[in-house]
Amino acid sequence: MVFLRSADKRRSQKKALCRPPSPCDGPISCLYSSCDAAAAASTSQENTKMTKDLLHDRILNFYEDAFDRLPWEGMSELAQVMSTGGLCVGLLDPVSNIILNTVSLLPPGFQLQLNVLRPRKSRRLAIANRTKKKGTFYDIASRSYLALIGFLLDYFGCLTEEQAGRYLRWADADLALAVLLVEYDLCFGEAERLPVPDPGSGRTQASLELAVRRAGHPAPDRIVQLTASVFLPQRLEAVKPLLVAGGTEVTLDNIYLLQGLIQDSNHAPQGTRCLSNKATDEGAVVHAMTSDYISSLRSHQDMESMRSACLAKAYSLKSSRLKQLDCGESCEHLRSLEMWLQDTVHSLYLDAIAMLPRRHGTNNGHIRAGHCYGPLGPVANIIINSIWYSRLCPLPSSARYDNNDDILDTLSMLRIQVRSLEGVMEAVRAMAPTFSTKDVVKSLCVTRCDITQMLRTARSSSSDPFLRAAVAAQHPLPAAISLFHKQLAEDTAKMDDLRSLIDTAGVLSVGDIDRIADLVNITPQVQPSSLQPQLHKDAYSIMLRKRSEYECNRKYFRSKVAEMLDKYAAQHPWKENIR
Structure with missing residues (x-):
């Protein structure tokens, strides 16, 4: 396909190519960067302890606020339940998380110790009692800190405990806000994102379950299920005054209302609608057609406002420095981006493996040459590069092993992932020679290693990005794979067929693999060596x-x-x- 562009448009595209990616310079992580690695290591433990102490005190205040909002004078067991499993972990604000998680542990038929109609005690008496209870919540506050830190470490996989503590400190122990701040620093600031982590995703649920298990919660599945279930809008509207920041005091009737909501979640599959059944006169059942997660009680506007306030403060502190540090390769923000990029490449290979049939005959090509760079998307590139190499350089029959369809660990894929990342980074350098290492890493984080847009705007580049990528990635046949990619990029009909075949298939069949092999059967004009190493008897x-x-x-x-x-x-x- 040929696009006709004006001279002005070509010049603007060339300038855009040579310009660094849209700003995502990590204002929070850059505040703590140190060019002195030895000094940074010596102060890391001290900073972690200071952050932990500050966060623990703040979380302890949340428990005092939550306890003061609950009807403790009518329920003697409330403080014990809160100190056992009322973690401040969840996608609501910390105090609402404590209230919801505490009520979720109350048995449906709990007994009131005092008269239900007894009026609330005076404010002075409440404050005195709260002071006595402060020591009761010291342990649960510590466990909440561990759960909050654990969630961020598991959810992102590229943070240290010290970094996770910093983001939580900036977010005032608000887990959802901390996730948004980390995502901004990891170049998700310009993307359209949900106001909080997606409660229906396996990533969120797995991270939450691991976090609360490590914190010693007595019923970790209950928190996950409550977060992942969806409810009728009218049910959520009824509890909204109770589960928002600065909400109203919780009465005993409100406890029953929250328990009804929790009971609904106990009968709802995760990630599906939680429907209240209503029997009609004829005995039929009417199902509601709309529903939402409990995290939807927090509006997108409120979350964006809180995030913007944190970022504005971070940018202000950063600009107030008399001397801006340029730490180069030792920049903490760059290290975080590199770790996130490595995790992204790993997930791309998992996606590619999930699409391949159990016995597809391309394991040799997948492990040796299944790189993620090429003219298509990264997952499609992994698949077609693996098939292309397997058909071009098949293993001798004596070396084949048809039952190797299980992956017992991820170390077997580590080498190909590292080399693949080196290759795609070199391809970006070839197309944008003015980019620094940080610019290259940021651009790949934003696009999830998809360089197709850059390839479209850099076709007139004097450097061959495919050859440079293959050489940097130590491909077995760099010249052949480079020529193959060039020929494939010029055949738009074949590219469309490959995209259609790979994008529409959940799991490729053996027939699909053969079809892809026919499409990528392009003569490389570079004859590989047919000699295969022979094993001793x-x-x-x-x-x-x-x-x-x-x-x-x-x-x-x-x-x-x-x-x-x-x-x-x-x-x-x-x-x-x-x-």
Whole structure:
């Protein structure tokens, strides 16, 4: 496809190509960067302890506020329940999380110790009692801190405990706000995002469950289920005054109202509608057609306003420095971006593996040459590069092993992921020679390693991005793969067929693999060596024995995993598609 552009448009595109990505310079993480690695290491432990102490005191104040809003004079067991499992972890504000998590642990038929109609005690008496209770919540405040830190570490995978503590401190222990601040520093600031982490995603649910388990919560599934369930709008509207920042005092009637909401979540699959059934005169059941997560009680405008306030303060502090530090490769923000980018590449390979059939005959190409750079999207590139190399350089029959369809750990994919990342970074450098290392990393974080847009605007570049990428990634056939990518990029019909085939398939069939192989059957004009290393007789015998041992272990592990999944599914019937 040929696009006709004016001279002005071509000049503007060339300038855009040479310009660094849209600003996402990590205002919070850059405030704590140090060019002196030794000094940074020596103060890291001290800073972590100081942040922990400050956050713990702040969380302790949240428990005092939550306890003061609850009808403690009518429920003697309330303080004990709160100190046991009332974590301030969740996607609402900290105080609302404490209230909701505390009520969720109350048994449905709890007994009131005092008369329900007894009036609330005076404010002075409430403050005196709260002071006595302060020591009661010291332990649960510490466990809440651990859960908050653990969620950020698991959710992002590229933060240290010290960094996670900083974001929580800036967010005033508000987990959802802390996630938004981290995402901004990791170049998600310009993207259209949800106001809070998606409660229906497996990533959010897994991070939340791990976090509350580490904090010793007595019923971690209950918090996850309450967060991931969806409710009728009228149900959420009824509890909204109770579960927002600065909400109203909670009465005993409100406790029953919250318990009804929690009971609804106990019967709703995660990520699906939580429907209240209403029997009609004819005995039929009417189902509501709209629903939402409990986190929707926080509006997008409120979350954006709080995030903007934090970022404005961070930018103000950053600009007030008399001397801006340029730490180069040791910049803390750059290190965080690099770790996030490595995690992104890892997820791309998991997506590609999930699309391949169990026995697809491309394992050799996948491990040796399945890089993520090329003229298509990164996942599609991994697949077609693997198939192309497997068909061009097939293993001899004596070296094939048809049962290697299980991945027992991620270390086997580490080498190809690291080399693939080096290749795609070199491709960006070839197309944008003025980019610094930080600019390259930021651009790849924003696009999730998708360089197709840059390729469209850099076709007149004197440097060959495909060849430079293949050489940097130590591809077995750099010249051949470069020529293959060039020929494929020029065949728009074949590109469209490949996109259509890969994008529309959930899992590729063996027939799809053969179809892709036919489409990528482009003569490279570079003949690879047909010589394959031959094993010594004794080495070959050892290899066969190792394969037999591996097959026995594989069957054993698969049976145990299947048994564990069946048991977990029986214990958690509200979770779908576990296997």
